[in-house]
Amino acid sequence: MKTLLAIDDDLGIQKQLKWSLTDYEVVFAEDRPSALQQLRRFEPAVVTLDLGLPPDPTNASEGLACLTEILQHNPNTKVIVITGSTDTEHALQAISLGAYDYYQKPIDVDVLNVIVARAFKLSEIENENRVLKATAYKQQDIIGNSESIQKACRMVEKIAPTEITTLLLGESGTGKEVFARSIHKQSPRADRPFVAINCASIPDNLLESELFGYEKGAFTGAHKTTLGKIETANGGTLMLDEIGDMPLALQAKMLRFLQERVIERVGGRAEIEVDVRVVCATHRNLAEMVAEQSFREDLFYRVSEITLNIPPLRNRGHDIVIIAKSLLHRFNAEFNTNIQGFTEDAINAMLGHRWPGNIRELQNKLKSAVILADTKFISAEDLGLMPSSQPNTLPTLRKVREQAETQAIRHAYNVANGNLSKTADLLGVTRPTLYSLIDKYKMLDLRTQDAEHPGSVTEES
Ligand SMILES: Nc1ncnc2c1ncn2[C@@H]1O[C@H](COP(=O)(O)OP(=O)(O)OP(=O)(O)O)[C@@H](O)[C@H]1O
Numbered sequence: 001m002k003t004l005l006a007i008d009d010d011l012g013i014q015k016q017l018k019w020s021l022t023d024y025e026v027v028f029a030e031d032r033p034s035a036l037q038q039l040r041r042f043e044p045a046v047v048t049l050d051l052g053l054p055p056d057p058t059n060a061s062e063g064l065a066c067l068t069e070i071l072q073h074n075p076n077t078k079v080i081v082i083t084g085s086t087d088t089e090h091a092l093q094a095i096s097l098g099a100y101d102y103y104q105k106p107i108d109v110d111v112l113n114v115i116v117a118r119a120f121k122l123s124e125i126e127n128e129n130r131v132l133k134a135t136a137y138k139q140q141d142i143i144g145n146s147e148s149i150q151k152a153c154r155m156v157e158k159i160a161p162t163e164i165t166t167l168l169l170g171e172s173g174t175g176k177e178v179f180a181r182s183i184h185k186q187s188p189r190a191d192r193p194f195v196a197i198n199c200a201s202i203p204d205n206l207l208e209s210e211l212f213g214y215e216k217g218a219f220t221g222a223h224k225t226t227l228g229k230i231e232t233a234n235g236g237t238l239m240l241d242e243i244g245d246m247p248l249a250l251q252a253k254m255l256r257f258l259q260e261r262v263i264e265r266v267g268g269r270a271e272i273e274v275d276v277r278v279v280c281a282t283h284r285n286l287a288e289m290v291a292e293q294s295f296r297e298d299l300f301y302r303v304s305e306i307t308l309n310i311p312p313l314r315n316r317g318h319d320i321v322i323i324a325k326s327l328l329h330r331f332n333a334e335f336n337t338n339i340q341g342f343t344e345d346a347i348n349a350m351l352g353h354r355w356p357g358n359i360r361e362l363q364n365k366l367k368s369a370v371i372l373a374d375t376k377f378i379s380a381e382d383l384g385l386m387p388s389s390q391p392n393t394l395p396t397l398r399k400v401r402e403q404a405e406t407q408a409i410r411h412a413y414n415v416a417n418g419n420l421s422k423t424a425d426l427l428g429v430t431r432p433t434l435y436s437l438i439d440k441y442k443m444l445d446l447r448t449q450d451a452e453h454p455g456s457v458t459e460e461s
Helices: 011-020 032-042 063-073 088-097 111-143 149-160 176-185 204-212 248-260 286-291 297-303 319-335 345-353 360-372 397-415 420-427 431-440 442-446
Strands: 003-007 023-031 046-050 080-082 101-104 165-170 196-199 237-241 277-282 307-311
Touching: 003 032, 011 023, 011 046, 011 111, 023 032, 032 046, 046 063, 046 111, 063 080, 063 088, 080 088, 080 111, 088 101, 101 111, 111 176, 149 176, 149 307, 165 176, 176 196, 176 237, 176 277, 204 248, 248 297, 248 442, 286 297, 297 319, 319 345, 319 360, 345 397, 397 420, 397 442, 420 431
Parallel strands: 003 023, 003 046, 046 080, 080 101, 165 277, 165 307, 196 237, 237 277
Antiparallel strands: none
16 A cells, blocks of 8 residues: 655644545654654655644744755655645745645545545656666666676666766776766766767877867967867766876876866966866776886876776676677667577577677677678677687697687686586586686686685685
């Protein structure tokens, strides 16, 4: 049964409401403090509120204050304000403060029931919309159910509403930009611009003006004052991709911007205030770069207020197949093809492949497979994942064994969702044997990612 909170200090009215609103569980509060207590306890979707509450029952001040606090607690609450028969002024004031509707005494059971039912219905529709929006958004952006991706998504949810400067670490093609966009979309800045700039793809001498903009006449060819990416992102989010590739000279200027949130355009003197949230990303080891003095330590700490590690595709278990299927759907639409799915050998090959280029590599392999496939199902060969399809000279037996074993280990590891004990079981070997194979084939990422014993070292072999 849906819960309705009725806020009224008149016992007679409380009884009347209880008898009238029989489709709901009606809970009561007689003043502002108890209303807020009940609100926290029951989280009702709909509230009826008498504006004349103690200690000021002849006026609307306490009721209006209560309304404001209810909406502060949960802006989605549908508050139906109840006023005296002639008090239209306060009723309208309540609507302008965010009340859903108003109702004038004396109480007519039928009318009140219609208003309350409508309020619940609207609240339900709004709720569904919110869930759908959140799901649709998640589905299209970050696809995957693996523990590692879910963990990263949970972090994004926590980071997004804050202003904290985030550093995204991950191999190339793991989806760093997708994650940066996700932080932006879930933040209060979602309606403002998201601007990404790849520091590695712009020549050093152009990067400064690209980021900070330039004044007319700042250099030959500067015909008009031009905003840089930082100013373009004003109010929104700026993604500095491949921050590790930013030249040292520019790092100092970037640090000043991050510390003081002011910039100077190239060739300009004026200090311009900008309100930008910054997300940085790199596939490099910034801590190592700091030690080698190719990245400023102070900037490192500034950009990595919080660090989010994006797992490589090979450590996302069955997500590889889920992402492949969703990409297949997309490419079928794009190329007007009707490929139905994957052969078993293709699925096994995908689960066993190392994916050094991560999702981008998967996209490329799939795109060409969709275009070139002769049958309705994509095979490992179509994906270029058959040992025989690689134009090597004849492989040695040792090489074939190594390839088969690493592929089988990775496959089992993905099926076992990163649990090494289960991986060993699936492969029919003991844990020590599995460890020595992992060491032999230098599959070190499996060791550090072990969901059961993270960072464990060989203890039994
Ligand atoms: N979880 C995911 N599901 C589906 N597609 C994804 C996912 N993550 C990333 N992608 C897609 O993979 C491609 C690479 O992602 P993105 O450009 O964000 O990676 P990146 O880590 O920023 O790469 P680089 O370091 O090379 O810039 C994009 O086309 C993106 O849409």
